[in-house]
Amino acid sequence: MTTAKTRIRIGSAPDSWGVWFPDDPRQVPWTRFLDEVAGAGYGWIELGPYGYLPTDPARLADETARRNLRVSAGTVFTGLHHGPAVWDTTWEHVADVAELTRATGAGHLVVIPAFWRDDRTGEVLESSTLSAAQWRDLAGQTERLAREVRERYGLRIVVHPHADTHIDSEENVARFLDATDPDLVNLCLDTGHYAYCGGDSVKLIETYGERIGYLHLKQVDPDVLAQVHAERLPFGPAVARGVMCEPPAGVPALEPVLAAAQALDVDLFAIVEQDMYPCDPDRPLPIATRTRAFLRSCGA
Numbered sequence: 001m002t003t004a005k006t007r008i009r010i011g012s013a014p015d016s017w018g019v020w021f022p023d024d025p026r027q028v029p030w031t032r033f034l035d036e037v038a039g040a041g042y043g044w045i046e047l048g049p050y051g052y053l054p055t056d057p058a059r060l061a062d063e064t065a066r067r068n069l070r071v072s073a074g075t076v077f078t079g080l081h082h083g084p085a086v087w088d089t090t091w092e093h094v095a096d097v098a099e100l101t102r103a104t105g106a107g108h109l110v111v112i113p114a115f116w117r118d119d120r121t122g123e124v125l126e127s128s129t130l131s132a133a134q135w136r137d138l139a140g141q142t143e144r145l146a147r148e149v150r151e152r153y154g155l156r157i158v159v160h161p162h163a164d165t166h167i168d169s170e171e172n173v174a175r176f177l178d179a180t181d182p183d184l185v186n187l188c189l190d191t192g193h194y195a196y197c198g199g200d201s202v203k204l205i206e207t208y209g210e211r212i213g214y215l216h217l218k219q220v221d222p223d224v225l226a227q228v229h230a231e232r233l234p235f236g237p238a239v240a241r242g243v244m245c246e247p248p249a250g251v252p253a254l255e256p257v258l259a260a261a262q263a264l265d266v267d268l269f270a271i272v273e274q275d276m277y278p279c280d281p282d283r284p285l286p287i288a289t290r291t292r293a294f295l296r297s298c299g300a
Contacts, residue, residue, distance in 0.1 A: 008262060008300050011044025011072050012037050012272045013216075014052055016288055018279035022051030026278040030054070031063075038067040040288035046110070046271055047074045050097050057103035064104070072108060072269045073158075073214065074101030079114035080141035081134040081166060087141065094145065098153040108214055108269070109155045110188050111145065113138075113165040119236035130166050138166070139179035146184035158188035158214040161197070164235045168197040173204065177211050186211050190273065192218030192244050195252050196225060202252070205260040215261060215270040217295070219250030236277075244275040246287050247294055255298040262299070270300060 017033045018026070028036075030053050037045055045064070047053055054060045064071065074097040078090050098109055117124045130138065146157045159176070161167045167176050173194075177187070189212055191201045205212055220243055228238040247254055261268055272291055276284065 007265065007267045008258060009044055009072070009267070009269050010042065010272070010292070010295055010300050011046070011269060012040070012042045012288055012292075013046040014048030015046075015273045015275055015277075016291075017284040018276045018281075019048050019052055020277040022049045027052075028281045028284070032281070034063060034067050034069065036285045037288065038069055040285060041292040042272075042288070043068060043070060044072045044269065044271070045069050046072055047097070047101065047104070047106075049075070050093075050100070055096075055100055057100060060100070060104060071101070071104035071106040072271060073106050073110050074098065074104075074108075075110040075112060077112050077114065078142075078145070080145065081114070081130055081138040083134075083137035083141065087144075090145070091148070094149065095152075098149055098155055101155060102153045107155060108188075109149055109153075109157045110214065111142070111157050111159045112162050113159070113167050115162075115164045115235070116166060117164055117234050119164060119234055122234040122237070128166070134166075135175065135179060139176065143181055143184050146181075150184070156186065156213060157184075158186050160188040160190055160193070160216070161199075162190070162193050162235075163196045163238075168193070170197075170199045170204070173199065174208075177208055182211055186213030188214040188216060190216035190218065191252055191254065191257055192216070192220050192250075192273070192275070195220045196228075196238075196243065200252070201257045202260045205257070205264070209264045212261065212264065212268070215257075215268055216273045217247075217254055217257075217270050218244050218273050218275065219247045219252065219254065221245040221250045239275045239277060246274065247291055254295070258295075258298050258300050270295075
């Protein structure tokens with residue numbers, strides 16, 4: 001008999017190996033990532049930034065299969081609050097990622113909203129708050145994206161609340177969920193980003209459980225986070241300072257989060273994503289191995 005606990009499928013992602021870009025000399029080669037994520041005890045991965053892993057489906061299938069890895073999701077970046085004017089350029093990006101994601105057998109597409117300030121330089125790109133019209137565009141265009149992705153590729157989108165975006169705090173996440181169709185749009189709840197923005201992951205799961213379609217597991221260091229907020233650091237420099245930390249050293253506690261997710265009694269991916277860009281190439285594997293052991297101790 002299947003239990004709730006066994007319905008949580010644990011994986012990891014290139015992000016936990018310090019990978020933020022398709023190509024960057026400070027990142028580990030993709031072959032090393034695949035070798036090490038399998039060696040650390042994970043059976044599921046995400047694609048990471050499009051172009052980091054091979055984009056030829058046959059080659060990617062061979063490389064993952066021989067390491068006993070399967071793909072849970074692809075990731076796309078969007079600025080849908082800008083309305084129909086950005087649809088064509090958005091879809092061009094989404095279509096490539098969705099095609100590869102479908103070819104791997106994965107069922108999800110993680111959608112990350114646009115940053116309102118540059119995550120490297122801190123340059124303010126637009127207002128940190130949306131107008132009523134922009135909220136309508138964000139909701140409407142996200143539903144359109146969900147419908148197109150499902151009809152054309154058979155994938156479900158899960159929107160990722162993220163620091164330095166317009167879907168971040170408890171208030172903004174609730175506003176977004178209340179404005180979108182639950183049959184089309186669900187969340188990728190990232191426990192670290194939600195804590196970074198002041199949210200309570202357990203409360204969110206208990207309140208909007210039917211909208212939780214996917215999990216990213218990470219923690220924040222509360223002392224570093226206090227510095228980040230005091231200095232108004234953008235997300236990139238905050239990560240470089242170590243705001244995302246190895247569990248169980250930070251917040252939120254992951255055992256209650258997993259227990260709340262398990263109580264939903266649905267199939268969920270829970271993908272470890274410890275932001276560490278940039279990082280020493282020898283740092284990720286020991287952390288990933290310890291994290292996998294810790295999650296097993298939480299029953300996942």
